Amino acid sequence: MKKQRLGLRKLYHNLDKILLLLFIIFIIMEVVWIPLNSLLADELLRLTGATYLSYTNLGQVFLSKPLITAGFLLLFLANLFMAYTQLGAIFIGVRQLLEPETTSIRGFLKRTFAKVKILIGQFRLSKAFFLLVYAGFLFPFLKRLLKIHYFEKILLPEFIQTYLFAQPMIALLMLTLGTIMLYLAVRWVYALPQLFFEGKSAREAVAYSWDKTRQRFWSTAGQLVWLVIKSSLFFYFWGFLILLVQTFADAFPTRVSFAFALINFVSLRIITYLAIIYFMLLFVTFLTGKTLPDFQQKKRHSWLRGGILAISSAFFTLEGALTILQPADQPSLIISHRGVDRENGVQNTIPALERTAQLKPDLVEMDVQETADGQFVMMHDANLKKLAGINKRPQELTLAELTRLTVRENGQEAPLPSFSDYLKRADELGQKLLIEIKTSSKDSSDMMQRFLKAYGPHIIARGHQMHSLDYKVVTSVRNYSKKIPVYFILPYNTIFPQTQATGYTMEYSSLDENFMTKLWLNQKKVYAWTVNNTAATRQSLLLGVDGIITDELSMVKKAVADDQADRDYSTILSKQLWNYMFIY
Numbered sequence: 001m002k003k004q005r006l007g008l009r010k011l012y013h014n015l016d017k018i019l020l021l022l023f024i025i026f027i028i029m030e031v032v033w034i035p036l037n038s039l040l041a042d043e044l045l046r047l048t049g050a051t052y053l054s055y056t057n058l059g060q061v062f063l064s065k066p067l068i069t070a071g072f073l074l075l076f077l078a079n080l081f082m083a084y085t086q087l088g089a090i091f092i093g094v095r096q097l098l099e100p101e102t103t104s105i106r107g108f109l110k111r112t113f114a115k116v117k118i119l120i121g122q123f124r125l126s127k128a129f130f131l132l133v134y135a136g137f138l139f140p141f142l143k144r145l146l147k148i149h150y151f152e153k154i155l156l157p158e159f160i161q162t163y164l165f166a167q168p169m170i171a172l173l174m175l176t177l178g179t180i181m182l183y184l185a186v187r188w189v190y191a192l193p194q195l196f197f198e199g200k201s202a203r204e205a206v207a208y209s210w211d212k213t214r215q216r217f218w219s220t221a222g223q224l225v226w227l228v229i230k231s232s233l234f235f236y237f238w239g240f241l242i243l244l245v246q247t248f249a250d251a252f253p254t255r256v257s258f259a260f261a262l263i264n265f266v267s268l269r270i271i272t273y274l275a276i277i278y279f280m281l282l283f284v285t286f287l288t289g290k291t292l293p294d295f296q297q298k299k300r301h302s303w304l305r306g307g308i309l310a311i312s313s314a315f316f317t318l319e320g321a322l323t324i325l326q327p328a329d330q331p332s333l334i335i336s337h338r339g340v341d342r343e344n345g346v347q348n349t350i351p352a353l354e355r356t357a358q359l360k361p362d363l364v365e366m367d368v369q370e371t372a373d374g375q376f377v378m379m380h381d382a383n384l385k386k387l388a389g390i391n392k393r394p395q396e397l398t399l400a401e402l403t404r405l406t407v408r409e410n411g412q413e414a415p416l417p418s419f420s421d422y423l424k425r426a427d428e429l430g431q432k433l434l435i436e437i438k439t440s441s442k443d444s445s446d447m448m449q450r451f452l453k454a455y456g457p458h459i460i461a462r463g464h465q466m467h468s469l470d471y472k473v474v475t476s477v478r479n480y481s482k483k484i485p486v487y488f489i490l491p492y493n494t495i496f497p498q499t500q501a502t503g504y505t506m507e508y509s510s511l512d513e514n515f516m517t518k519l520w521l522n523q524k525k526v527y528a529w530t531v532n533n534t535a536a537t538r539q540s541l542l543l544g545v546d547g548i549i550t551d552e553l554s555m556v557k558k559a560v561a562d563d564q565a566d567r568d569y570s571t572i573l574s575k576q577l578w579n580y581m582f583i584y
Contacts, residue, residue, distance in 0.1 A: 010292050011274055011281075014097050016305040017108045018277045019312050021093040025086060029149050033082055034514065037075065041495045044071045052471065052497035054490055079150040080128040087131055087148050088119045091196045094280040098290040105304055119196065126202040127195055134192070138185035141228060145276060157491060157507040159530055186221045187213050193287045223286060231279035238271045239577050246570040258324070261569035265320030266313050268573065272580050324572055331564050332540065333362040333547035334557055335434055337530050338380060341553035346387070346407050348378040349414035350425050357429040359553055363465060364426065365434040368419045370443050374450065375399035376419035382440065388416065395442035423455070423464075432463050434527075434549075436489075439470040448476035456480055467505050467527070474501050487527060496522075505529055505549070508540055516543050534559060542579050 045053060047068050048061050062069055092115045096108055135142045136154040143151040165171045190212045194205035213220050242264045249260035285291055336356050338347035345352025348366050356364060367380040377394055379402075384390045387407040394402060405416045426433050437451070444450075459466070460483045467487035468474060477486040478500040488501040493510035496518045503525030506515075511528060519526050528540045529549035537559040540548050550556045 011278060013305070014281075014292070015270070015274060015277065016308040017097060017105055018093065018280075019273060020105065020109070020308055021089070021112065022273070022276075023312075025089060029082070029086060034149060037079060037082075038496065038514075038518075040071075040075055042498070044068055044075065045495050046498070047071075051499045052488065052490065053495045054469075054471075054492075056469070056471075077125070080125070080132065081123060083148050083150045084123060084128040084131055085116065085120060087135060087142075087146065087151075088196050089116045090146055090280065091192065091284065092116055092119065094277070094284045095193075095197060095288065095290075097281065098284065098288070098292055100293045105308070118199070122199050124201065130191065130195070130202040130206070134185070134188060138181050138188065145279060152512070153494075155509060158509045158536070159491070159507055182221075183217075186217055186224060189213070189220065189224065190287060193284070197288070227279065227282045227286060231275055231282060234278050235271065235275035235580070238274075239268060239580070242267050242271065243570060243574055243577055246573050250568050250570050257569055261324050261573065262317055262320050264573055265324065265576065266316040268576060268580070269316040269319070270309075270313070323576065324569060331560055332545055333527070334553065334560060335363040335365050335527065335547050335549040336361040336553045337365050337549050337551045339364045339366050340551060342551065343410035343412075346409040346412050346414045348380060348417075348422075349407060350417050350422060351412075351414045353422065353425060353431070354429065356553065357426075357431040359557065361431075361553055361557075363432050363434040363547070365436060365467075365549055366422065367436045367438050368451075369394040369438045369440070370447050371399045371402055372396055373398040373400075374444055374447075376451065377402045378417050378419055378422050380438065382438075393440065393442065395440055419455075423458070427462055433465070434487075435459070435464060435466045437466065437468040437470065437473045439468070439473065448473055452476065452480045456484070459484055471499065474499065487525070498522075503527065503546065508536055508545075508548075511540075511543055511545070513543065516545075531556060538575070538578055542575060 045051075045061065048064055050057055050061050053061055062072060089112070093108075093112045096112050096115070099111070101107070132151065132154075135148060136151045140154075142148070143154070164174055188206055188209050190209035191202070191205035194200040194208050195202065198205075200208065246257075246260055246264045249257045249264075251257075252260075281292055336359075339345075339349070339353045339356055340347055341356050341359055344355045353364060353366075366378060368376050369379050371377050372395055375398070377399055379387075379394045381387060382393060384392050384394065384397075384405070387409060388405045389408075390405065399418055402416055403418055403421075406413050407416050423433070437448070439447075458464075460481060465485040465487070466473075466477055467489055469489045469491075471488060474486050474488045477484050485502040487503050487505045488497065488499055489505040490497065491507050491510075493506060493512065493515050496515065497504065501524070503519070505527045506529070508528035508531050511526070516526070525546040527547035527549055528543075528545040531537055531540050531548045531550045532552045534555065537548065537550075537556050541560065541563050548556055548560070
């Protein structure tokens with residue numbers, strides 16, 4: 001049998017169907033389910049008496065009241081069901097495109113929804129958990145490409161990855177685990193059509209795939225890799241071609257270049273969906289052996305397709321106009337993490353502060369802990385072993401004992417300073433601070449009252465800011481004075497917090513557009529941490545964060561400056577292109 005090519009004409013003839021299906025899924029998920037899910041989660045959190053969800057209060061939230069615990073469990077299961085249905089609907093829709101009798105949009109939708117109804121009736125928790133493992137961990141490209149709600153929440157925050165890979169034995173363990181996951185992703189891939197198309201149980205589907213890939217691991221892995229590469233190249237080629245056209249168009253008068261920008265924005269959005277359908281058709285063809293049929297299009301179908309594409313293009317044009325004409329955002333604050341730029345000194349020390357202040361960051365983030373005699377010292381770690389070579393906690397030594405220590409890092413050394421000395425030097429340099437209060441079980445009960453009494457007026461007068469992982473610190477600062485901006489540090493984006501904080505310091509890789517929208521609606525700000533590469537900086541700028549906390553101050557300053565300086569249409573489109581490229 002002659003192998004059929006999946007050309008642009010075939011993609012175009014089916015784009016209307018998949019666009020309509022994805023639009024229906026979008027309405028169900030983004031307009032109905034996600035807001036409802038958020039409302040239910042917020043209400044359950046409120047009923048616990050908590051205002052946020054973090055690792056510090058998991059027991060209080062999930063274990064305090066059995067009925068509320070049951071409510072959270074039911075909500076979790078409901079999200080699994082919705083993810084199962086969303087993923088299944090997309091697979092079934094693509095599968096229907098491969099059927100020769102699927103020639104009309106009405107027939108496509110009728111068959112797809114009939115199959116989805118059957119799929120819903122076959123729902124089992126074991127199937128949902130298998131998909132959670134497969135799309136969430138083993139083959140995460142699927143959850144990113146198809147934007148599968150809830151599965152997208154599954155990620156290992158960047159700061160944890162950095163820590164784990166810095167430990168040789170743990171890094172080796174992680175690499176071994178990653179290899180096993182890749183192996184399972186290949187061996188279990190044929191379970192997907194068995195679940196979605198054949199109605200098999202998770203156990204039967206996995207057994208079928210395991211048997212089918214026996215003695216065929218490398219060929220199957222090679223084909224999967226090629227599918228991802230092929231669809232990525234498809235997107236990159238057309239995306240950069242659109243960007244090239246806009247670069248030339250920017251040389252024309254503004255009216256002309258703006259018209260080109262709108263056309264190219266719409267083209268970029270359509271190419272994005274073409275790339276999605278291209279990959280999914282290749283993937284489902286690979287899984288089932290069926291190919292996309294080539295049939296003569298009826299005239300009325302062409303008109304209907306044209307109408308759907310016209311409506312989609314009108315929506316994309318409006319989106320493009322809002323994006324392109326949006327005024328330049330207030331530039332994100334650039335914040336030096338622990339007072340350093342790359343490895344220009346020892347963290348939280350005055351020599352490093354002096355060097356970093358020359359680069360003029362908006363804020364220098366630094367760490368403060370209480371000492372045994374109720375004073376305050378500059379230290380991030382809970383133990384002095386790593387930096388000072390002493391197996392003691394800061395709370396076990398007096399300030400005099402601590403400031404006699406020398407801390408070493410990155411081949412450099414410096415005296416361990418008191419907070420008072422660090423604050424004084426920052427003021428002399430005209431450098432504003434973001435003061436993180438690190439708490440411990442050994443802190444005195446009135447620590448924050450004494451800290452604010454001693455330093456509060458000065459912090460207000462000099463325009464310094466504060467943040468902490470401990471919400472008690474946040475409430476103490478807000479009760480003391482609303483004039484001190486104080487941020488609550490949350491390592492992970494889960495249920496939106498309802499706190500007194502000015503805003504939130506969030507791990508950047510867990511931030512998303514839904515969280516940013518809620519911040520705007522609640523008039524809260526957000527600082528992203530720790531942003532240490534160009535990709536993370538672009539992601540943070542695209543989301544519109546209020547501040548970027550980084551160890552790579554020079555790099556981030558340049559990226560933010562470039563973002564503010566380049567406001568031509570090709571640059572705006574390139575940012576959109578990069579945002580879509582993040583999927584690939």
